[in-house]
Amino acid sequence: MSIIKKDLSENAANLIRNYADDNLCQAFETYLLELKQKNLADNSIIAYQGDLLQFFEFLMNYAGGKIALDNLNHLKIRDFRSFLAHKKQQSVSATSLVRFLSSIRSFFEFLERHDLAKNAMVQMVQNPKKQKKLPRPASEKDITAIFDMVKQNQTNGENVWENCRDLALFMLLYGSGLRISEALNLQVSDVLTATDSLSIIGKGSKQRFVPLLPIVKDMLNRLIQSCIFTKNDDSAPLFCGKKGNRLSARMAQLKLAAIRKKLHLSDDLTPHALRHSFATHLLAQGGNLRQIQELLGHESIKATQIYTQLAIDDMMQEYQHTHPRQRVDIKNN
16 A cells, blocks of 8 residues: 555555455555546645545445445445535535545546446536635725825835836726736726726626726826836836836735735735725615626626625625614613
8 A cells, every 4th residue: 555655644544444445445546546647736636535535434434334345336326415414514615525526526437447336326416506705895994095005105205106006006906896917917008098998808808998087097197107117118018017027916916915914904905805896886886787797897797796795785784783773772672
């Protein structure tokens, strides 16, 4: 069992023998070797190993004895579902449950390819539904605080053109609802030829037009004039790094992270959160969902409807905080 000993702890190597008979142990070792030959990342192989060990442990407890290859032939859909339900009771996330099922399917596909076992039931188990994490928009107060801090840095004479760039970028993300990649792909010429709207090439190379507020356009023009890399070159990237190359998304994230840390704001306040804030605040002000969908470049209205849920959640929180009945002393009832 050299492969298992090499890739798993000694404890884990002993565990597989506790759960499975010799033939299944040998099949498992061959499976691990095959994964290695596919040049999978070490972490991926470790994840497969760990998932399958937990599956074998469950089956052993479920069946009351060591598992053999023939046992795998006769597993029913309910057996696989029972394992997933067992993991869910342990507070395993839906994302991890999907990974467990993927690992199990991979092993059964291996067994079938080598004529060791065959069970079509595993392919009939539906993937657990992942709960979509709602975006966390920033409040108008927090966004204003970010803008004010960058302006203050400019006033203090700290890296003037870089602060001008950061402010222009953050204002554009919030004012037009752009993805960070869309903003960073802009050229100087895109701004110089724009009027009250900006042409954006989004996902799938689809073009859309987003509003370009006068205050944002003014800040972008100030950036172009203050940066030596953009002042006389219409084809230059709009947002440049210190050496004139296109600013990276990672650097933009770090810039905003440094500001929010100084202001003691949530780690959720990222460049992408500014886009979410654009959509959420528009909707809160009575914006049309279809129009917001077009502005964001969402292909499906379903992707935009998450902001409706955010607006409802905010409304309920406000209701619970301000409604007079919420402040009645329930002890008197």
